[in-house]
Amino acid sequence: MFDSEYDDCWLRYDRAESDRLDTYRRLCTHAYVSDAGPELVAVREELRRGLGGLLDREPHLWHHPPRSVEGFLAIGGPEELRPISETVDPEEVRALDDDGFLIRSVEWEGSDCTVLTAPADAGLVYGTFHLLRLMSLGEPIDDLDIVSEPANAERIVDHWDNPFRRKVERGYAGPSIFDWERLPDLNERYADYARLLASVGINGISVNNVNTRIPGREGANDATSEWEGWQLIESRNLEKIAALAGVFRRYGIELYLSVNFASPVLASDLDTADPVEPEVAAWWERKATEVYDLIPDFGGFVVKADSEGQLGPYDYDRDHAEGANVIAEALAPHGGRLWWRAFVYSEHDDRAVQAYETFEPLDGEFADNVTVQIKNGPIDFQPREPVSTLFGAMPDTDLGCELQITGEYTGQGVHACYLVPQWKEVLDFDTHADGPDTPVKELLADREGQGIAGVGIVGDDPNWFGHYLLGSNLYGFGRLAWDPDLGSEEIADEWTRQTFGAGDAGETILEILMESWQASIDYHTGGIGLMHMMYNGEAALENHYDPAPEEWPEYHGATEEGIGYDRTAAGSGYAGQYREPIAARYEDPETCPEELLLFFHHLPWDHELEDGTTVVQRLYDNCFAGVEAVEELRDRWQGLEGEIDERRYRHVAERFDEHVLQAKRWRDTLCAFFYEHSGIKDEHGRPPAV
Numbered sequence: 001m002f003d004s005e006y007d008d009c010w011l012r013y014d015r016a017e018s019d020r021l022d023t024y025r026r027l028c029t030h031a032y033v034s035d036a037g038p039e040l041v042a043v044r045e046e047l048r049r050g051l052g053g054l055l056d057r058e059p060h061l062w063h064h065p066p067r068s069v070e071g072f073l074a075i076g077g078p079e080e081l082r083p084i085s086e087t088v089d090p091e092e093v094r095a096l097d098d099d100g101f102l103i104r105s106v107e108w109e110g111s112d113c114t115v116l117t118a119p120a121d122a123g124l125v126y127g128t129f130h131l132l133r134l135m136s137l138g139e140p141i142d143d144l145d146i147v148s149e150p151a152n153a154e155r156i157v158d159h160w161d162n163p164f165r166r167k168v169e170r171g172y173a174g175p176s177i178f179d180w181e182r183l184p185d186l187n188e189r190y191a192d193y194a195r196l197l198a199s200v201g202i203n204g205i206s207v208n209n210v211n212t213r214i215p216g217r218e219g220a221n222d223a224t225s226e227w228e229g230w231q232l233i234e235s236r237n238l239e240k241i242a243a244l245a246g247v248f249r250r251y252g253i254e255l256y257l258s259v260n261f262a263s264p265v266l267a268s269d270l271d272t273a274d275p276v277e278p279e280v281a282a283w284w285e286r287k288a289t290e291v292y293d294l295i296p297d298f299g300g301f302v303v304k305a306d307s308e309g310q311l312g313p314y315d316y317d318r319d320h321a322e323g324a325n326v327i328a329e330a331l332a333p334h335g336g337r338l339w340w341r342a343f344v345y346s347e348h349d350d351r352a353v354q355a356y357e358t359f360e361p362l363d364g365e366f367a368d369n370v371t372v373q374i375k376n377g378p379i380d381f382q383p384r385e386p387v388s389t390l391f392g393a394m395p396d397t398d399l400g401c402e403l404q405i406t407g408e409y410t411g412q413g414v415h416a417c418y419l420v421p422q423w424k425e426v427l428d429f430d431t432h433a434d435g436p437d438t439p440v441k442e443l444l445a446d447r448e449g450q451g452i453a454g455v456g457i458v459g460d461d462p463n464w465f466g467h468y469l470l471g472s473n474l475y476g477f478g479r480l481a482w483d484p485d486l487g488s489e490e491i492a493d494e495w496t497r498q499t500f501g502a503g504d505a506g507e508t509i510l511e512i513l514m515e516s517w518q519a520s521i522d523y524h525t526g527g528i529g530l531m532h533m534m535y536n537g538e539a540a541l542e543n544h545y546d547p548a549p550e551e552w553p554e555y556h557g558a559t560e561e562g563i564g565y566d567r568t569a570a571g572s573g574y575a576g577q578y579r580e581p582i583a584a585r586y587e588d589p590e591t592c593p594e595e596l597l598l599f600f601h602h603l604p605w606d607h608e609l610e611d612g613t614t615v616v617q618r619l620y621d622n623c624f625a626g627v628e629a630v631e632e633l634r635d636r637w638q639g640l641e642g643e644i645d646e647r648r649y650r651h652v653a654e655r656f657d658e659h660v661l662q663a664k665r666w667r668d669t670l671c672a673f674f675y676e677h678s679g680i681k682d683e684h685g686r687p688p689a690v
């Protein structure tokens with residue numbers, strides 16, 4: 001169903017099962033689609049593909065409501081559909097959020113009509129994909145009454161793609177899909193990608209790496225062929241951005257750009273980027289105007305500042321609100337938004353505490369169009385982390401939750417790891433910010449300027465994700481950002497059935513997905529709160545794949561006496577940044593949940609857990625359990641030989657062989673490390689901890 005030779009992912013649109021086919025054909029062979037904005041072009045194209053595949057016949061697309069047909073689809077704004085939608089009150093439609101939509105089965109002049117309408121054209125795109133999804137899943141569509149609005153106003157994918165050599169930072173699916181050398185010439189892949197995103201409700205995309213200058217390449221800031229992300233803001237490159245914006249616009253997706261805080265210095269002849277200097281403010285204003293002249297619906301900028309070598313307000317003795325506001329104020333007259341990342345750490349022994357210490361005191365100081373973008377946890381996308389203390393701590397600031405769709409620390413396109421359960425845990429976490437029952441998802445929901453940003457996963461590989469099973473993460477990200485109340489299993493089930501079809505194979509794949517995250521936690525960490533035992537590599541921004549616990553004593557705190565990081569009041573004090581009763585729960589090893597125990601506490605190796613098992617023994621057990629689980633997943637996958645197509649079967653089977661090997665390497669390295677420090681043998685006598 002894609003024009004390109006790339007995998008169709010979940011938009012396969014295979015012929016509907018015979019028990020539904022007749023109804024689908026009766027109701028959807030004819031479709032009346034309004035002629036309005038660019039989004040309607042996308043709607044029509046998608047209907048041609050989607051219905052063409054599902055109905056296994058070419059649909060008839062009309063420019064007026066068709067008469068004397070048994071049934072038809074009617075897609076357009078509430079005013080346009082008025083003649084056929086007496087049962088749909090335009091007021092009701094206009095009251096929906098912009099991206100929301102309504103789908104209702106009505107009768108019109110003897111025909112069964114399915115009305116799809118929305119207050120804005122983007123909603124029609126999302127609604128079209130929704131309807132096609134129902135059909136792809138074989139759901140009944142003859143008596144629909146659906147009103148859907150996204151919980152999160154902002155649902156954005158952040159690419160960490162560098163223009164230079166199209167290298168994607170933390171990308172494991174080949175080069176960047178954005179071919180900056182050839183842009184503004186377009187290729188068909190951009191539209192296919194926009195379709196994937198819109199099909200799951202994404203409404204924004206930031207196209208380049210937050211590291212707009214690659215650490216270690218500071219010399220290369222001139223217009224050489226080795227160009228860097230900060231240069232995309234230069235006038236000569238803006239038409240490239242505008243060309244991409246034109247593609248994504250049709251799918252209701254706004255374009256964002258990561259910019260360097262020091263742009264006024266890098267991209268002009270100013271000698272300062274100090275945010276309080278009027279010439280700096282004037283520069284940002286001119287730049288914003290230039291961008292919006294070309295791209296009137298441009299989303300805005302993303303900034304990583306004062307972090308990992310990127311310049312920021314601290315370089316000018318200003319705080320983060322001063323730094324953000326000068327850029328935000330330039331965007332404001334154009335309706336643009338600034339996503340300002342809270343990922344800062346440096347002078348502290350414990351990096352976990354720093355984001356809160358930096359940002360919490362600034363609550364209320366940020367301009368109205370700033371979103372402070374906070375990683376889900378205080379460290380860095382580890383297999384499991386406690387939730388960042390900033391959620392719930394900044395009620396007067398728009399917040400965004402940053403998740404990582406690409407699996408930097410969970411196996412990098414080689415290991416199968418379905419991350420939706422991790423994200424659910426984050427979004428469901430009760431911050432107690434406003435008394436009990438204030439989960440993160442509720443703090444984010446229903447507020448303009450708030451939402452979820454996910455670090456992108458796709459690359460130029462024909463399978464998009466480096467691993468066929470990892471498409472479930474992009475799918476799940478979008479679905480969850482639209483509706484965080486959806487269950488992990490429900491999302492996995494939708495994805496599996498659309499991607500691999502219903503039936504036994506689908507069941508097996510669903511089980512594989514659902515068990516993959518816990519396995520990853522177990523063999524990557526030992527399952528009780530240890531972090532960051534990955535090898536870093538010689539050069540900056542490498543690896544994070546191989547085990548190297550000896551490299552990171554500051555994260556796991558292993559000594560001969562014990563292991564873990566003391567983040568209680570006696571230690572770094574991170575636990576105290578939560579609201580009660582969470583702070584007290586984490587502060588005390590007796591009440592701290594076991595899965596986070598060593599994140600908050602440094603404990604003797606032989607400290608007894610609730611069931612009497614010692615800390616070190618639990619670490620051994622979990623590492624072994626993780627590997628056993630992966631072996632089990634691989635065996636289940638092997639059982640699918642002949643059940644699914646050979647291409648996807650073989651690819652994933654090979655990945656699983658490697659996954660098992662790597663999981664064993666992790667287990668063996670961690671267990672040897674635990675043994676070396678503790679001197680305590682595994683009570684089951686398993687190597688290498690003997």
Ligand code: GCU
Pocket residue numbers: 169170210211304308343380408541
């Ligand atoms: C991590 C990651 C980097 C990334 C950084 C960020 O450190 O390894 O690749 O640049 O997070 O989120 O800014």
